[in-house]
Amino acid sequence: MNRVAIAGVGLIGGSFALGLRKAGFLGELTGISSPSTIQAAIARGVITRGTTLEEAAASADVIYLAQPIDQILRTLERLGPIAHSGCLITDAGSTKSLIDAKANECLRFATFLGGHPLAGKEQRGVEHADGDLFRHRPYVLTPSSKPSAIAEQLRKWLTQMGASIVDMTPQHHDKTVALTSHLPQLLSTTLAISLAHSGEDSVTRIFGPGLIDMTRLALSTPDLWTSILETNRPSVLEALRLFQNELSQVVTLFESGDITQLFATAADFSRKIRKA
Amino acid sequence: MNRVAIAGVGLIGGSFALGLRKAGFLGELTGISSPSTIQAAIARGVITRGTTLEEAAASADVIYLAQPIDQILRTLERLGPIAHSGCLITDAGSTKSLIDAKANECLRFATFLGGHPLAGKEQRGVEHADGDLFRHRPYVLTPSSKPSAIAEQLRKWLTQMGASIVDMTPQHHDKTVALTSHLPQLLSTTLAISLAHSGEDSVTRIFGPGLIDMTRLALSTPDLWTSILETNRPSVLEALRLFQNELSQVVTLFESGDITQLFATAADFSRKIRKA
Numbered sequence: 433m434n435r436v437a438i439a440g441v442g443l444i445g446g447s448f449a450l451g452l453r454k455a456g457f458l459g460e461l462t463g464i465s466s467p468s469t470i471q472a473a474i475a476r477g478v479i480t481r482g483t484t485l486e487e488a489a490a491s492a493d494v495i496y497l498a499q500p501i502d503q504i505l506r507t508l509e510r511l512g513p514i515a516h517s518g519c520l521i522t523d524a525g526s527t528k529s530l531i532d533a534k535a536n537e538c539l540r541f542a543t544f545l546g547g548h549p550l551a552g553k554e555q556r557g558v559e560h561a562d563g564d565l566f567r568h569r570p571y572v573l574t575p576s577s578k579p580s581a582i583a584e585q586l587r588k589w590l591t592q593m594g595a596s597i598v599d600m601t602p603q604h605h606d607k608t609v610a611l612t613s614h615l616p617q618l619l620s621t622t623l624a625i626s627l628a629h630s631g632e633d634s635v636t637r638i639f640g641p642g643l644i645d646m647t648r649l650a651l652s653t654p655d656l657w658t659s660i661l662e663t664n665r666p667s668v669l670e671a672l673r674l675f676q677n678e679l680s681q682v683v684t685l686f687e688s689g690d691i692t693q694l695f696a697t698a699a700d701f702s703r704k705i706r707k708a
Numbered sequence: 709m710n711r712v713a714i715a716g717v718g719l720i721g722g723s724f725a726l727g728l729r730k731a732g733f734l735g736e737l738t739g740i741s742s743p744s745t746i747q748a749a750i751a752r753g754v755i756t757r758g759t760t761l762e763e764a765a766a767s768a769d770v771i772y773l774a775q776p777i778d779q780i781l782r783t784l785e786r787l788g789p790i791a792h793s794g795c796l797i798t799d800a801g802s803t804k805s806l807i808d809a810k811a812n813e814c815l816r817f818a819t820f821l822g823g824h825p826l827a828g829k830e831q832r833g834v835e836h837a838d839g840d841l842f843r844h845r846p847y848v849l850t851p852s853s854k855p856s857a858i859a860e861q862l863r864k865w866l867t868q869m870g871a872s873i874v875d876m877t878p879q880h881h882d883k884t885v886a887l888t889s890h891l892p893q894l895l896s897t898t899l900a901i902s903l904a905h906s907g908e909d910s911v912t913r914i915f916g917p918g919l920i921d922m923t924r925l926a927l928s929t930p931d932l933w934t935s936i937l938e939t940n941r942p943s944v945l946e947a948l949r950l951f952q953n954e955l956s957q958v959v960t961l962f963e964s965g966d967i968t969q970l971f972a973t974a975a976d977f978s979r980k981i982r983k984a
Contacts, residue, residue: 550916570914598914605914611906612915616922618958619895624974626947626954630887636977636984638846638874638881639888640826645921646892647978654971661962671902672959676952678902682894683948686937695930698900701912702923708912 433585434459437488438496439507441465441473443553444524445498446561449478451593454563464488465558473558489514489542493582497523501659505534512538520582522547526609526656527663528574528602536576545583546574546602548609549595554651567594574602610667615675617657618668620649709861710735713764714772715783717741717749719829720800721774722837725754730839731868740764749834765790765818769858773799777935781810788814796858798823802885802932803939804850804878812852821859822850822878824885825871830927843870850878886943891951893933894944896925 436452438445441463449461463470463479470482488495489511497504504525515521519542525531528546535544551569553560571590575583590597600608624647627635661668685691712728714721717739725737739746739755746758764771765787773780780801791797795818801807804822811820827845829836847866851859866873876884900923903911937944961967 550914552916569916572914600910600914604910608908608910608914611903611908611911612919615902616899616918618962619899619955620918620922621970621974622951622955622958623892623895624977625958625970626891626951627887628973628977629954630947630950632884632887634876634880634884635887636981638826638848638876638884639981640828640845642892642896642925643888643981645924646896647974647981648921649918650974650978652971653975654968657971658966658968661967665962669959669963671906672955672962674906675898675902676955676959678905679895679898679948679952679955682898682901683945683952686894686941686948687945690934691937692930692934694897694901695928695933697904698897698923698926699929701900701904702926705912705915705919705923 433493433582433589435462435492436460436494436496437462437464437483437492438479438498439464439485439488440497440499440503441469441479441558442498443556443558443560443565444549445496446473446476446478446558447551447563447565448496448498448524450561450563451566452589455589455592457589462488462492469558476558476561478558478561485510486514489519490516492519494586495519495521497521497525500656501525501527501531501663504531508534508538511542513540515539515542517541518582519543520545520580520586522586524549526613526660528572528605530663532574532576532602543577543580543583545586546576548572548605554648564594566590569595570598571595572598572600572605574600574605576602606664607667607670610664610671614661614664614668615671617649617652618661618672619675620647623647624650709769709858709865711738711768712736712770712772713738713740713759713768714755714774715740715761715764716773716775716779717745717755717834718774719832719834719836719841720825721772722749722752722754722834723827723839723841724772724774724800726837726839727842727869728865731865733865738764738768745834752834752837754834754837761786762790765795766792768795770862771795771797773797773801776932777801777803777807777939780807784810784814787818789816791815791818793817794858795819796821796856796862798862800825802889802936804848804881806939808850808852808878819853819856819859821862822852824848824881840870842866845871846874847871848874848876848881850876850881852878882940883943883946886940886947890937890940890944891947893925893928894937894948895951896923899923900926
């Protein structure tokens with residue numbers, strides 16, 4: 433693994449590049465992004481130069497797709513007939529089933545290894561890229577083809593960056609993040625909408641730090657989320673229905689019973705994920 | 709306002725005392741709590757000595773009730789026949805209607821001014837008390853009797869501590885915090901329960917920072933929350949039903965429509981409360 437091309441040099445793509453350098457990677461790092469992003473990425477030392485998808489398809493050992501999901505799907509279509517047989521294509525998209533299916537359908541010569549770093553920041557863009565962004569964070573890989581030497585090298589570099597690699601099927605990944613990421617996002621969004629629609633002006637003034645926590649995800653812009661949610665619709669709907677059922681039970685219990693045990697179960701789970 | 713007695717010298721009661729001192733209060737500060745808490749509070753310089761409710765009822769200018777709600781209700785019953793006519797009793801309970809009704813029913817001589825500082829920390833106890841806890845935070849007061857000189861002095865001291873006083877009726881307060889505090893608490897709790905009940909072991913490992921935000925309130929212990937929720941049942945149920953309706957609409961829209969506008973509404977609200 434000597435020539436790495438990054439498509440979409442934003443927070444994630446830039447952090448992958450900086451992480452590689454920090455871990456001792458001495459090969460070439462090129463980027464495929466808008467001219468202004470390429471300029472900013474070169475200035476920050478994230479990549480050495482800009483390139484084209486065609487050049488990367490012809491000569492890169494690894495192409496890292498760190499674009500929004502809809503763009504990843506389009507890039508895979510373009511790479512399909514041109515990415516050479518020694519090339520490993522990997523991605524950092526937040527859902528995996530559709531991307532994996534698209535890769536298997538399109539790529540004629542290159543191999544594919546889907547990925548999803550469970551890491552992020554509120555700020556986006558290469559100017560916030562951080563070589564330690566993946567450190568101590570889960571990094572899901574969804575292998576669907578045979579292991580290859582180049583895929584092993586990618587795993588080695590991710591481990592050296594401090595990421596905790598977890599292998600899952602694309603379907604299991606998508607079911608899991610529907611529960612741990614997409615459901616919380618929609619609840620935060622729906623909470624903010626509920627308060628906005630409550631008709632009580634005082635809700636914008638009389639609140640504590642808890643509401644700030646619970647509406648942080650609601651600040652998310654729809655551009656990324658629309659394609660995340662739409663490419664995981666069945667699992668997200670299942671997670672929403674699970675929550676709706678649990679909430680109905682909480683309401684029933686609150687109307688007439690004792691909710692002490694609910695708080696204990698919830699606190700147990702919340703402590704458990706903080707130890708993970 | 710020279711003699712202030714604090715019943716319940718924990719995070720809130722201790723922070724009120726430290727805030728008074730920081731604002732220049734030179735009067736006496738006494739505390740009513742367990743012997744170990746009194747000792748810790750004296751050691752931290754929060755109060756000068758322990759006292760009894762009977763002594764406070766006979767001689768304090770202000771009695772500040774910073775206990776859990778169920779204890780505040782019992783303390784008001786005890787103070788009813790003994791608190792002298794020059795005494796102002798105020799509280800820091802998270803719901804106001806029942807406390808205000810109880811005070812008006814019980815207090816024969818003393819006057820009452822309900823309060824609720826919208827401030828807090830994850831840690832409890834006098835050892836985490838902080839003279840700046842109320843600074844730049846809303847402090848709701850729910851006056852239900854005529855203004856008095858001593859109530860005006862309390863307002864002046866709260867202002868000097870940096871608190872932003874907001875006057876509301878107890879009912880309006882309770883309706884508002886049902887939406888901004890009690891609903892978020894129950895959603896966080898229900899989210900944690902949903903994930904615990906999902907049957908997916910992977911949910912304890914594969915998650916990003918968003919789940920940590922969304923389950924922070926779920927760490928709350930039931931001891932305080934049971935009495936908060938039970939003393940605000942009608943407004944909490946109304947808030948839950950509002951949320952359930954909004955969530956049903958989100959689900960319907962997600963099944964078949966475009967959720968872009970929902971994200972925009974939610975982000976607008978979330979930005980608004982961050983500017984408040």
